[in-house]
Every structure is written in C-alpha cells, then in structure tokens.
Amino acid sequence: MSAQTNFYNRFSFLYPLVDVFLKPQKEKFFNEINQLPYGNLLEIGVGNGSHFPLYKNHKITGIEISSSMLNVAKKNATNEIELFQMNGEELEFAENSFNYVVLSHVIAVADQPEKLLMQCHNVLKPGGKLLILNHFTPNNWLKYLDRIFNLGSGLFHLKSLFYIEDIKAMEQFKLEKEIALKPLSYFKILTFSKP
Ligand SMILES: C[S@@+](CC[C@H](N)C(=O)[O-])C[C@H]1O[C@@H](n2cnc3c(N)ncnc32)[C@H](O)[C@@H]1O
Structure with missing residues (x-):
C-alpha cells in the first residue's frame, strides 16, 4: 500500500472538514457536469462521496483506492x-x-499523475470529455505562497506547487473550457476532450 493510500485510510474521518471548504467549488463543478448530455461517467478518487447527491444527469461509476474513504x-x-x-x-x-x-x-494527490492521465485517455471514448477540478499554481504572486506551502504539503500527500503543463499525457487532450473560480483563480474547472 502506498504512503498516500495509508494517509487517506487513517485520516478519512477528518475529510468532512476539508469538504466544508471545497463545497462551494464542487457545487459549480457538478453543475457544469450536469449540463453535459447524458453519458457513462467514471469518477476517479471519489473520496467519501459526499458530493454524490450533486450528480443529476449521468450513469455514474466511481473508483477509490483507499478502503476507508x-x-x-x-x-x-x-x-x-x-x-x-x-x-x-x-x-x-x-x-x-x-x-x-x-x-x-x-491529480495533485496521485502518486503517478502521468499514468493516471494515460489511463483516463485510454478509457475515454473518442470525443469524450475529461473534467478536472483542482488547484493550479498561477503565474502571479500566489506562486511564491505555493512554493512555501510546497515545503510542507508533502505531509498531506499533495503537491501544492502544481503545473498541469508538466504532465506530458495532457498533450493527448484538447482544452475546451476553463473556468477560474473566485477568489484569486487559484482553483479552476478545466474541460478537455479526447480528439
Ligand atoms: C483530496 S481527495 C479528493 C476526494 C474527492 N474527489 C473530493 O473532491 O472531495 C483525493 C482522493 O483521491 C484518492 N486517490 C488518490 N490517488 C488515487 C488513485 N491512484 N486511484 C484512485 N483513487 C486515488 C485518495 O484516496 C482520496 O480519497
């Protein structure tokens, strides 16, 4: 078992606290997803699934690596x-x-984001969409804060300093839509398609 999976197994009981912070952006994210035509949807790393009631319009399959989550x-x-x-x-x-x-x-939590994104590409149908909600290190003063947080973020098994352009597997996808979330656009909703 990886250290990251072990971490989520041990601290799943604390995740509802993280959820309080993430709830408003997840509402926007799942609202975007609900606008898409009905389809077969795979969610990777569902966590505690507290957002499941936000899905309104698709056939959902979810996977999660941590047994506790x-x-x-x-x-x-x-x-x-x-x-x-x-x-x-x-x-x-x-x-x-x-x-x-x-x-x-x-994506900023996965041990091997390259492999994860390759797998996403593999299971998506041509024309299918990859929907990502995450933090992205911006090209403004916040990048300095990110660099500082990055020194300790490994303790929480996440990469605070995170550039999606560094993931080569993303080159196989086409960016279709980008929604920067307030405040400060640190969090974004990105929609990619598989050509
Ligand atoms: C930060 S939590 C996010 C949970 C949920 N998606 C959310 O938005 O609240 C990351 C989750 O991804 C899971 N995870 C990390 N790497 C994974 C992998 N390679 N395969 C499946 N799940 C993974 C972790 O166990 C954890 O539950």
Whole structure:
C-alpha cells in the first residue's frame, strides 16, 4: 500500500472538514457536469462521496483506492452509483468505455499523475470529455505562497506547487473550457476532450 493510500485510510474521518471548504467549488463543478448530455461517467478518487447527491444527469461509476474513504462513499451512494476499490493508475475497464472521466482534487494527490492521465485517455471514448477540478499554481504572486506551502504539503500527500503543463499525457487532450473560480483563480474547472 502506498504512503498516500495509508494517509487517506487513517485520516478519512477528518475529510468532512476539508469538504466544508471545497463545497462551494464542487457545487459549480457538478453543475457544469450536469449540463453535459447524458453519458457513462467514471469518477476517479471519489473520496467519501459526499458530493454524490450533486450528480443529476449521468450513469455514474466511481473508483477509490483507499478502503476507508470507499466505505464512507458507499454510505453516501444511491443504488444507481457503482463503486469499486481500484487504482486510477491501473484501471480495469475496457478501452473507450466512458463518455466522461471526472477528477476532483485528485491529480495533485496521485502518486503517478502521468499514468493516471494515460489511463483516463485510454478509457475515454473518442470525443469524450475529461473534467478536472483542482488547484493550479498561477503565474502571479500566489506562486511564491505555493512554493512555501510546497515545503510542507508533502505531509498531506499533495503537491501544492502544481503545473498541469508538466504532465506530458495532457498533450493527448484538447482544452475546451476553463473556468477560474473566485477568489484569486487559484482553483479552476478545466474541460478537455479526447480528439
Ligand atoms: C483530496 S481527495 C479528493 C476526494 C474527492 N474527489 C473530493 O473532491 O472531495 C483525493 C482522493 O483521491 C484518492 N486517490 C488518490 N490517488 C488515487 C488513485 N491512484 N486511484 C484512485 N483513487 C486515488 C485518495 O484516496 C482520496 O480519497
């Protein structure tokens, strides 16, 4: 088991505190997702699934690597949501199976984001969309704060300093839409398509 999975197994009980902070941006994110035509959607790293009620319009499959997080997610899921314990870096789904793949605060946490994004590409149908909600180090004064936080962010198994351009696998996707969230545009919703 990786140190990161161990971390989420041990601290899943504290995640509702993080959720309080993330709730407003998740509402915007899932509202965007609900505008898309009905489709087969895979969410990777569902966490505790507290956001499941925000899904209104798709067939949802969720995966999570941490058993503790997944156990809470199962309690938050309806019968229509299929959940599996699985590593997003080694997906067990067939190629071209999903219309949408969702990553909410997962890419800066994953051990191997390159592998994760390759897998997202593999399971997406051509024309399918990758939807990402995350923090992104901006090109303004906030990058200095990010550099400072980065010294300690490893303790929480996340990369505070995070540039999506550094992930080569992203070159396979086409950026379709970018929504900068207030305040300070540090958090963004990015929609990519698989050509
Ligand atoms: C910061 S939490 C985000 C949870 C949820 N998506 C949210 O937005 O609240 C990151 C989650 O991703 C999971 N995770 C990290 N790497 C993963 C991987 N390779 N495969 C599946 N889940 C992963 C962690 O266990 C954790 O539950």
